[in-house]
Amino acid sequence: MKTGSNTRVFNNEITANNTPNFGAKGSKVSKVPTGTGVIVLAASYVEVFKNTITHNNSASVSIISYFTTGNPLNDAAYYPYTEAVTFTTTSSAAVEPIRPAVMPRSLRPSRENHCR
Numbered sequence: 868m869k870t871g872s873n874t875r876v877f878n879n880e881i882t883a884n885n886t887p888n889f890g891a892k893g894s895k896v897s898k899v900p901t902g903t904g905v906i907v908l909a910a911s912y913v914e915v916f917k918n919t920i921t922h923n924n925s926a927s928v929s930i931i932s933y934f935t936t937g938n939p940l941n942d943a944a945y946y947p948y949t950e951a952v953t954f955t956t957t958s959s960a961a962v963e964p965i966r967p968a969v970m971p972r973s974l975r976p977s978r979e980n981h982c983r
Contacts, residue, residue, distance in 0.1 A: 870946040871910035876918065881905060883922040898936055900925040909933040909947050916955045928954065 881904045890896030899906065902924030907913050908931055920927045933940060933947030940947055 869942065869944045871908075872912045874910060874912070875914045875916075876905065877914070877916050879918045881918060881920045881923070885922075885924045895936055895938065902926070904928055906931065907949055907952055908935075909945075909949055910952075911946075911948075911950045913949075913951070914953045916953065930954075 884904055885902045888897055888899060888901050890899065904920040904923040904927045905915060905918070906926075906929045907915070908929075915928065930949050930952050932949055933945070
């Protein structure tokens with residue numbers, strides 16, 4: 868199974884990340900909203916601690932699955948969900964929060980059969 872895991876994000880100041888998105892059109896990076904502080908995307912066993920996250924217009928912290936990208940999942944070995952995140956960080960609320968894209972549990976593929 869392919870997955871991102873065992874990551875630590877700590878001792879950072881993430882402030883006013885409100886510049887225009889620089890990602891190439893159509894890329895995964897281009898889908899990140901301007902004003903995003905930290906995104907944990909399709910990763911497991913992530914620790915986010917001792918950070919100060921302030922003045923980001925869209926979201927201070929987003930913990931999301933791969934399915935929020937809207938891209939098809941073409942690799943049967945890839946695990947698209949985020950699990951086991953520890954978060955102990957100071958952050959301020961987003962000024963212009965984005966609406967979360969949540970896939971209903973009934974539509975989510977099982978861990979064993981997660982490729983569409």
